[in-house]
Amino acid sequence: MEHNPKLVSSEVAALWGAYMQNSMAYCIVQHFAAVNEDSDATDLMQSALTNCDYVVNEVKQIFEQENHALPIGFTQEDVYLNAGRVYSDLFALRYIKYMASAGAAAASALLEVLARKDIRDFFSATSAMFIKLYNNASDLLLKKGTFIRSPVITPMEKAEYLQSESFLSGLIGKHRPLTAIELAHISKNSETNSIGRTFVAGFSQTAESPEVRKYMERGLEIAAKHETVFREILVEDEVPMPSTWDSAISQSTDAPFSDKLMMFHTLGLNELSVTGYGAAIGASMRNDLVGDYTRLVAEILQYGNAGVKLMIENRWLEQPPQNVDREALRNRKA
Known part of the structure; x- marks a missing residue:
């Protein structure tokens, strides 16, 4: 059959x-x-x-x-x-x-x-x-010649096991150097942050709605703060700084996209940032990095929640498929 x-x-x-x-x-x-x-x-x-x-x-x-x-x-x-x-x-x-x-x-x-x-x-x-x-x-x-590479590290001379829990430290005092895995996540999250910052910079000057422009301006502030956090980690660890991902923004105020699309895309970039930061938390073995990412995730979630409310107010947020509300159906029969 x-x-x-x-x-x-x-x-x-x-x-x-x-x-x-x-x-x-x-x-x-x-x-x-x-x-x-x-x-x-x-x-x-x-x-x-x-x-x-x-x-x-x-x-x-x-x-x-x-x-x-x-x-x-x-x-x-x-x-x-x-x-x-x-x-x-x-x-x-x-x-x-x-x-x-x-x-x-x-x-x-x-x-x-x-x-x-x-x-x-x-x-x-x-x-x-x-x-x-x-x-x-x-x-x-x-x-x-414009591909942005992650930082280069000195080749490891030999493989060995950890011998001290100090490898996990970093909240107070001197910490051990970043691992290649931690550097990879910092580079990836810096790229995501830069893509988002460039987009919201353009959105902030082209959006029709004053509320959307204000929301994008707040996104610019958050992105700049996160970029500073990542830069300070690399500087403190004496890691060569990669070239910037930033790209020029014109002076045009003509919107290429609807406010609905700008908001949806910004929320999507927020989700990717949360996903990337979450992966970094799981892969980072330095407590100070985990603390930094945890704070940054909380800030993105708060910013994203404000964006969801703004989209709902403007009837821009499309409802995803969901299960049948059985209680509502029963109440209709009451």
């Missing part, structure tokens, strides 16, 4: 999230492509658009087959292709690299909660597409 299982909750959540993220990213890359003056990046931007379009259309087809309501997501109403340049072409390249990395990682991580073969095949294909996009973006940045 043919077995046609329905989508389970984890599969619905994965598909819904993929639709939201890729419909948004499609709008962002559309704007970047419209103002792009770097002929070397044309094919890369088209590949990014093709990837996002593939994901959106595949999810749409699956949801229609399963009689699931399609998310509203983001459409041409959320991107203004006649708006002038806000971000540099170099930032667009770095964003595509970052977007591809996040897309590949998300698709791969979701596989363990997917049961249906067609859904697993879809996310496997998505992961492969974004890995290829990431590699192409990285190659182009390397070719241009």
Whole structure:
């Protein structure tokens, strides 16, 4: 007998999230492509658009087959292709690299909660597409000499076991040098912070709503604070500072995106920061680093919660799929 299982909750959540993220990213890359003056990046931007379009259309087809309501997501109403340049072409390249990395990682991580073969095949294909996009973006940045590398450390002379619990110290007094793993997380989280700071800088001068502009200005302050924390850790440890991820922002005040998209993207970057900081907490063996990340996570969560409230007030926050409210149904019969 043919077995046609329905989508389970984890599969619905994965598909819904993929639709939201890729419909948004499609709008962002559309704007970047419209103002792009770097002929070397044309094919890369088209590949990014093709990837996002593939994901959106595949999810749409699956949801229609399963009689699931399609998310509203983001459409041409959320991107203004006649708006002038806000971000540099170099930032667009770095964003595509970052977007591809996040897309590949998300698709791969979701596989363990997917049961249906067609859904697993879809996310496997998505992961492969974004890995290829990431590699192409990285190659182009390397070719241009603008790929930001993490700090270099002296080669380890020999492998050995820890002999003292002082390896875990760091809250008070002198602490031991950073491990390569800790440095890798600091570099990754610095990059995420810089991407977010560049975006909110542009959002703060182009958003239509005064409340959104104020929210973005607060995001700039938080990002600058976090950048200072990461920089001080590296300086104290006498680690060579990597080149900056920052990119120029134009003086344009014409919004390339809707306030709804700007807020959603900012909340998405908040989530990625929390995820990155959480991973760093798990990988860090110095107590002072754990303390720093814990404080920074709390600040991001508070900032994100304020953003959620602002989106709800403006009816910009789309409700994710959820289980039936049985109590509400029973009360209707009462």
